Structures are given as C-alpha cells and as structure tokens.
Amino acid sequence: MSEKYHLVIDGLNVEADKNSTIIQALAKAGNAITKNVGCMGQGVCGSCRCLVRKEGERTVTTALACETPIEEGMQVSFIDYFLPSHIHYYDLENVGDGWNWLDDTAALFPESQHCRHCGGCDAACPKHLQVQNGVAQVVAGDFGAAAHTFDECVMCNLCTLACPENIRPNHLGLYARRMTTARSLRPVDLMRRLQEIDSGAMKVDIQAA
Incomplete structure (x- = not known):
C-alpha cells in the first residue's frame, strides 16, 4: 500500500498518494474539477495557477497545480482567472x-x-x-x-x-x-x-x- 499525504486544497481535506501532483490529488479524492484545469498535466496552459504554503513554512509561493508534487501538510488555494482593468488591443x-x-x-x-x-x-x-x-x-x-x-x-x-x-x-x-x-x-x-x-x-x- 502506497504512502499517503494529507493536505488542504481550497479548504478541503485531501488524502492522496505521495507521488501525486496537486491536481491529481484533488481528482483522486473524488472532487469534481470544473475549473482551474486545462491541459491536464502538461504544464502549458496556466489554468491551474495556485498559491502554496508548505508545512512549517511562512512563505507562500505560486505554482501550477498540474506539475507540483504534493507534500504532507501542504496548503493550496487556487487563483481564479481575472480580467485586468485595462486590456491591450492592437493589430x-x-x-x-x-x-x-x-x-x-x-x-x-x-x-x-x-x-x-x-x-x-x-x-x-x-x-x-x-x-x-x-x-x-x-x-x-x-x-x-x-x-x-x-x-x-x-x-x-x-x-x-x-x-x-x-x-x-x-x-x-x-x-x-x-x-x-x-x-x-x-x-x-x-x-x-x-x-x-x-x-x-x-x-x-x-x-x-
């Protein structure tokens, strides 16, 4: 039986295999993923941007959930897409x-x-x-x-x-x-x-x- 890690993703307590990425851990825990995912693990679309705090650390870092391995006690919060106040249009x-x-x-x-x-x-x-x-x-x-x-x-x-x-x-x-x-x-x-x-x-x- 593979070792499990416990972490919190968007307020949900998640248990997953230690070799999982954040997005895999969320999916394998039975949570429906309806946003914050696009390329399904290729790390090329930027949809799964998130904030990550590792256990015992005060610093919060940014990451892509599809390519970031989980760690015991990790806290994760996804960042929704936002529209800036000014959009650049050009031809x-x-x-x-x-x-x-x-x-x-x-x-x-x-x-x-x-x-x-x-x-x-x-x-x-x-x-x-x-x-x-x-x-x-x-x-x-x-x-x-x-x-x-x-x-x-x-x-x-x-x-x-x-x-x-x-x-x-x-x-x-x-x-x-x-x-x-x-x-x-x-x-x-x-x-x-x-x-x-x-x-x-x-x-x-x-x-x-």
Whole structure:
C-alpha cells in the first residue's frame, strides 16, 4: 500500500498518494474539477495557477497545480482567472514599419515604462522565467531577446497579479513574440538613435556633416 499525504486544497481535506501532483490529488479524492484545469498535466496552459504554503513554512509561493508534487501538510488555494482593468488591443498590421516600434510599444503599453524592478513578477512566475528582465528588453526595443525570455510563458497571469504598477508582463512578452515572428526586426541601436533624433533629444547638424 502506497504512502499517503494529507493536505488542504481550497479548504478541503485531501488524502492522496505521495507521488501525486496537486491536481491529481484533488481528482483522486473524488472532487469534481470544473475549473482551474486545462491541459491536464502538461504544464502549458496556466489554468491551474495556485498559491502554496508548505508545512512549517511562512512563505507562500505560486505554482501550477498540474506539475507540483504534493507534500504532507501542504496548503493550496487556487487563483481564479481575472480580467485586468485595462486590456491591450492592437493589430500587427497597424503597428508600423519597424522603425517606430519603440514609440508604438510605449503607446500600447505605457505602464511598462514604470517598472519598479521589485522582482515580484520573477517570484510569481511558476516557470521561473526572468520576467522583469523580459519587460526591460521590450521597453528597450530588444524584441528578439524578449521573445526568447518569454518563450516558455504559459499566460497564467500571475506576474500581472504581482505587479504593483499593473504591468501585464505576459502580454508584453506575447507582443514581443508576435512582433518577432511577424516582422523582420530592425537594429535596436539604430531605432533608438532615430527616436532620439525625431524627439529632438539628439541634435543633428546636417550642414556640418
């Protein structure tokens, strides 16, 4: 007979085999799962986002229930999907020719310019992505690097929930991935220089040249 672990999931006392994941433990205990599940254990959809506290620890961490093994005395609370107050709408066909992507990105995601570098998004990410760095890469116009940073993002929205500036890093990363795929990227340093010239931050004396 396999060893059993006892834990609490959304207020329910659950007993399950010790080699179970959180979502498996909930299902095997006879509970009907009607939400907070999507890919059934593949760890790719982000639907089963949850808060976890291990026995004897004060810290609460985030996790995906489908890929997190249970432990004795663990406490789990699922986080329902939520709609943010501001939703970003854009059409890649209308974003521009590439030279103005820095301005276009700032206009579409103005809150991204105000990152506090608190690290909350990094701590919240169940995939352990360098989310904060990815936001900085998009703001700097390095869409290729940002697309790589967010490549394994499952759009669970936990980084959005953790951000005090209401930045939606996962959607910013998705934007970078779409831009990288849809367009041939221009050199970042040249885009920045053209932006400086256009805004007047850098003066160019054509006669002197």
